[in-house]
Amino acid sequence: MLGRDVTTNLVSSFVLSRLDYGNALLAGLSYTTIALLQRVISAAVRLVYGLRPRDHVSAAVIELHWLPVEARIQFKLCLLVHLTVIGNALTYITHLL
Numbered sequence: 001m002l003g004r005d006v007t008t009n010l011v012s013s014f015v016l017s018r019l020d021y022g023n024a025l026l027a028g029l030s031y032t033t034i035a036l037l038q039r040v041i042s043a044a045v046r047l048v049y050g051l052r053p054r055d056h057v058s059a060a061v062i063e064l065h066w067l068p069v070e071a072r073i074q075f076k077l078c079l080l081v082h083l084t085v086i087g088n089a090l091t092y093i094t095h096l097l
Contacts (some may be wrong), residue, residue, distance in 0.1 A: 004048060008064065011044045016066070023073045024080060037069045 002010070019037060026034070045057040045064065061068075067075060083089040084097045 007048050011048055015040065015044045019069070020072060020076060023069075023076050026069075026073050027077055034069050041066060041069060 019040065026037075041061070042057045045051070045060045045066070046053065046055065048064065049057075049060045051057065051060065080089065080093065081097065084094050087094070
């Protein structure tokens with residue numbers, strides 16, 4: 001009823017932001033734990049596109065430009081290190097590295 005753009009924005013705001021919030025802590029977790037989080041992203045894609053539970057979401061994920069959970073974790077860590085190196089990170093993170 002809301003339309004694909006509005007639904008995408010709402011899912012990004014409420015679901016993906018929660019997945020990304022603490023994903024620096026998720027680095028190095030087992031595959032089974034990461035797979036559970038990936039299922040959340042797949043369910044979000046099904047919600048946005050109105051897909052059935054057994055439909056494949058690969059094409060829809062590519063169209064939305066959403067990264068898999070493992071890639072999201074790695075991207076966030078790389079971004080954090082980059083910000084630290086160039087001096088834009090918080091002071092306590094700079095002291096940790």
